Amino acid sequence: MLRIAVPNKGTLSGPAAQMLQEAGYRQRSDPKDLLCRDEANDVEFFYLRPRDIATYVGSGDLDLGITGRDLLIDADSGAEELLDLGFGRATFRFAAVPGSIKGDGPADLTGLRVATAYPGVMQRWFTERGVTAEVIRLDGAVENAIRLGVADVIADVVETGATLRQAGLATFGEPILKSSSVLVRRSGAADLVPAAKQLLRRLQGVLVARRYVMLAYDVRADALDAAVALTPGIESPTVSPLHREGWVAVQAMVQRDEVHRIMDELYEVGARAILVTGIHACRL
Numbered sequence: 001m002l003r004i005a006v007p008n009k010g011t012l013s014g015p016a017a018q019m020l021q022e023a024g025y026r027q028r029s030d031p032k033d034l035l036c037r038d039e040a041n042d043v044e045f046f047y048l049r050p051r052d053i054a055t056y057v058g059s060g061d062l063d064l065g066i067t068g069r070d071l072l073i074d075a076d077s078g079a080e081e082l083l084d085l086g087f088g089r090a091t092f093r094f095a096a097v098p099g100s101i102k103g104d105g106p107a108d109l110t111g112l113r114v115a116t117a118y119p120g121v122m123q124r125w126f127t128e129r130g131v132t133a134e135v136i137r138l139d140g141a142v143e144n145a146i147r148l149g150v151a152d153v154i155a156d157v158v159e160t161g162a163t164l165r166q167a168g169l170a171t172f173g174e175p176i177l178k179s180s181s182v183l184v185r186r187s188g189a190a191d192l193v194p195a196a197k198q199l200l201r202r203l204q205g206v207l208v209a210r211r212y213v214m215l216a217y218d219v220r221a222d223a224l225d226a227a228v229a230l231t232p233g234i235e236s237p238t239v240s241p242l243h244r245e246g247w248v249a250v251q252a253m254v255q256r257d258e259v260h261r262i263m264d265e266l267y268e269v270g271a272r273a274i275l276v277t278g279i280h281a282c283r284l
């Protein structure tokens with residue numbers, strides 16, 4: 001039975017379970033459950049702290065896991081990214097009291113105290129740049145470390161930036177990394193077993209279903225080339241004859257975030273009855 005690690009709490013937990021459900025897997029009904037067997041798919045889900053997931057997968061005790069890219073890098077435990085799952089996007093950034101740091105380059109941090117819940121990410125970042133700084137490991141509420149005099153600078157997850165603003169801090173410098181939820185496996189593991197390949201394909205299918213919509217419209221045959229140039233689809237659009245002579249119906253997948261622009265342009269080339277429908281599942 002395939003063994004998968006899923007976040008049990010926190011930002012990634014709900015969206016991870018939702019995505020697995022959309023991919024056709026059974027998920028726990030009680031948030032206190034730490035194990036859920038999906039007999040039909042021959043998969044067992046273990047609900048774990050997202051920070052621990054790379055450790056279990058890196059050791060080979062679990063086959064695959066869902067965690068954050070920042071947590072994967074921080075753990076440095078022999079697990080590697082297999083697929084970006086697209087939710088839980090955040091940047092990992094330096095922040096300080098505005099004006100308190102003399103510059104925003106790595107060397108400007110020399111000798112400073114940097115508080116973070118991601119000491120592995122930070123140690124590596126400093127080592128790679130040959131900068132000596134003191135990394136202070138905290139568990140959370142890192143923003144408080146500066147006003148409490150424990151650190152000069154923090155390095156933390158920033159999503160909306162609201163937490164930093166409320167603490168009177170501002171980001172500086174380039175983002176340390178861009179994080180997202182990721183599917184991970186043991187580094188350098190042999191080929192995926194069939195059940196793991198199937199899970200990967202299903203998750204890729206969910207990503208496509210989320211990214212694309214189905215567009216259908218009618219257009220005069222003499223404007224078909226112009227319309228199809230706007231909606232080339234994945235392989236090629238489906239074109240079927242309409243009962244009304246000289247008209248055809250077209251169906252093609254288009255990216256959700258482009259659909260309104262494409263509809264405007266289709267209308268301009270003469271397309272009518274332009275309809276958009278969602279895709280619930282997909283295997284390309």
Ligand SMILES: Nc1ncnc2c1ncn2[C@@H]1O[C@H](COP(=O)(O)OP(=O)(O)OP(=O)(O)O)[C@@H](O)[C@H]1O
Pocket residue numbers: 007009010011012050051067068069070071088089090140157158159160179180
């Ligand atoms: N707004 C956010 N706050 C915290 N983590 C976020 C946010 N957005 C995305 N993430 C990602 O979620 C992961 C951290 O999840 P984790 O469950 O450890 O912390 P959390 O969501 O802050 O929960 P808690 O602090 O309550 O334990 C990281 O990969 C991080 O990049």
Ligand SMILES: O=P(O)(O)OC[C@H]1O[C@H](OP(=O)(O)OP(=O)(O)O)[C@H](O)[C@@H]1O
Pocket residue numbers: 139140141142143156157158159160161162163164
């Ligand atoms: O940019 P924002 O949208 O404000 O989100 C980022 C903040 O959210 C998280 O804190 P969390 O609430 O998890 O508390 P913690 O520091 O105790 O983990 C994270 O550590 C940042 O502080």
Ligand SMILES: [Mg+2]
Pocket residue numbers: 140
């Ligand atoms: Mg947190």
